[in-house]
Amino acid sequence: xxxxxxxxxxxxxxxxxxxxxxxxxxxxxxxxxxxxxxxxxxxxxxxxxxxxxxxxxxxxxxxxxxxxxxxxxxxxxxxxxxxxxxxxxxxxxxxxxxxxxxxxxxxxxxxxxxxxxxxxxxxxxxxxxxxxxxxxxxxxxxxxxxxxxxxxxxxxxxxxxxxxxxxxxxx
Amino acid sequence: xxxxxxxxxxxxxxxxxxxxxxxxxxxxxxxxxxxxxxxxxxxxxxxxxxxxxxxxxxxxxxxxxxxxxxxxxxxxxxxxxxxxxxxxxxxxxxxxxxxxxxxxxxxxxxxxxxxxxxxxxxxxxxxxxxxxxxxxxxxxxxxxxxxxxxxxxxxxxxxxxxxxxxxxxxxxxxxxxxxxxxxxxxxxxxxxxxxxxxxxxxxxxxxxxxxxxxxxxxxxxxxxxxxxxxxxxxxxxxxxxxxxxxxxxxxxxxxxxxxxxxxxxxxxx
Numbered sequence: 001x002x003x004x005x006x007x008x009x010x011x012x013x014x015x016x017x018x019x020x021x022x023x024x025x026x027x028x029x030x031x032x033x034x035x036x037x038x039x040x041x042x043x044x045x046x047x048x049x050x051x052x053x054x055x056x057x058x059x060x061x062x063x064x065x066x067x068x069x070x071x072x073x074x075x076x077x078x079x080x081x082x083x084x085x086x087x088x089x090x091x092x093x094x095x096x097x098x099x100x101x102x103x104x105x106x107x108x109x110x111x112x113x114x115x116x117x118x119x120x121x122x123x124x125x126x127x128x129x130x131x132x133x134x135x136x137x138x139x140x141x142x143x144x145x146x147x148x149x150x151x152x153x154x155x156x157x158x159x160x161x162x163x164x165x166x167x168x169x170x171x
Numbered sequence: 172x173x174x175x176x177x178x179x180x181x182x183x184x185x186x187x188x189x190x191x192x193x194x195x196x197x198x199x200x201x202x203x204x205x206x207x208x209x210x211x212x213x214x215x216x217x218x219x220x221x222x223x224x225x226x227x228x229x230x231x232x233x234x235x236x237x238x239x240x241x242x243x244x245x246x247x248x249x250x251x252x253x254x255x256x257x258x259x260x261x262x263x264x265x266x267x268x269x270x271x272x273x274x275x276x277x278x279x280x281x282x283x284x285x286x287x288x289x290x291x292x293x294x295x296x297x298x299x300x301x302x303x304x305x306x307x308x309x310x311x312x313x314x315x316x317x318x319x320x321x322x323x324x325x326x327x328x329x330x331x332x333x334x335x336x337x338x339x340x341x342x343x344x345x346x347x348x349x350x351x352x353x354x355x356x357x358x359x360x361x362x363x364x365x366x367x368x369x370x371x372x373x374x375x376x377x378x379x380x381x382x383x384x385x386x387x388x389x390x391x392x393x394x395x396x397x398x399x400x401x402x403x404x405x406x407x408x409x410x411x412x413x414x415x416x417x418x419x420x421x422x423x424x425x426x427x428x429x430x431x432x433x434x435x436x437x438x439x440x
Contacts, residue, residue, distance in 0.1 A: 006398075006405075008328055009327045009398070009400060010325060010326065019400065019401045056346050056349065058345065058407075063405075063406060064407075064408055065407065068410055085330070085394070085407065087345075087346040087349070087350060088323045088328055088330060089299070089300060089305055089323055090211065090299070090300035090301070090325060144301070146301055
């Protein structure tokens with residue numbers, strides 16, 4: 001039984017940009033499993049490993065939250081519309097440039113790697129001067145303002161002096 | 172309240188509406204609205220609230236204006252880059268309407284200060300851009316019984332609703348807990364269409380004004396979903412959740428939580 005499924009923009013990278021797709025099944029979980037067949041990777045964005053819908057995603061059958069029907073076992077019928085609505089918070093990415101001045105003891109630590117690994121930011125080194133004694137790096141950090149702030153705090157906690165590059169001298 | 176000649180002219184298009192009238196305009200002029208966030212959602216929302224003659228408009232934002240903000244944060248101009256957003260916002264409102272008493276807060280909102288910030292206001296507007304602050308605002312508004320006008324945007328998607336603590340539901344009924352850091356979309360997927368916060372922010376202003384006037388039907392109990400790419404508005408039912416950790420039958424949230432701290436623990440281990 002085909003139903004229409006509304007895909008929110010964050011998940012459209014998995015549906016080739018399509019906003020509304022068709023899926024078959026008689027319950028919500030069957031619909032989600034059918035979606036996964038056609039759009040690999042979509043299920044893990046919606047469901048936990050035990051198939052329950054993630055706490056920051058809601059699935060609506062027509063305009064009713066499935067949590068108030070029969071959750072993933074809610075029955076669907078021909079012509080129904082299923083909407084996937086994730087929690088969104090806003091936040092546009094920003095790029096900020098900084099000079100990082102390393103203390104000697106931190107030069108050998110992979111701090112920039114750790115920044116990229118631990119925080120939701122993209123780092124890009126624009127110029128650097130590194131020897132055994134000094135380490136000065138001009139870096140671009142892209143991400144949400146709060147993530148950038150955390151990345152900066154982390155670097156500072158490791159003894160690195162972080163100075164914003166005010167004028168665009170790197171470009 | 173006696174209107175001045177100038178006020179009668181300024182608010183004529185409001186006063187002539189039976190749903191507003193002189194009485195409604197007086198309500199607006201004596202109301203206090205707190206706008207949390209002076210960015211994409213805050214700018215259109217605050218502009219309309221200022222123009223409508225909200226008596227006291229509090230604006231909270233610790234950030235400064237960046238050139239990359241101007242694509243959507245329409246109350247800041249190129250010359251404002253580097254200034255505090257709240258200062259730029261205050262100037263913009265003063266240009267439109269000198270009746271409005273704009274109170275600015277350059278504070279970072281936290282569990283320490285939020286109750287003090289919201290306590291004197293009639294309506295709170297969530298125009299923020301991150302999950303930790305949204306949960307903090309929701310919980311504080313629930314504890315202090317303040318109506319909360321919620322709006323949120325991401326890329327081309329917008330959401331808006333109204334949470335009334337006396338009646339429910341709350342934001343945690345909608346989404347019980349914030350997503351763990353690793354599961355929020357990465358910044359490569361982020362970005363936002365500049366007009367989108369304009370649409371949602373204006374809806375938030377509309378709802379705040381209706382709450383103050385006591386007219387019409389607010390979005391309480393309904394989640395408005397806006398898809399700017401497909402140009403579709405849809406509406407989902409939003410019910411109070413009996414299992415809600417905040418306002419449900421056996422709550423587990425009794426205090427304000429600074430979620431950011433949690434995340435930092437997780438990330439540095």
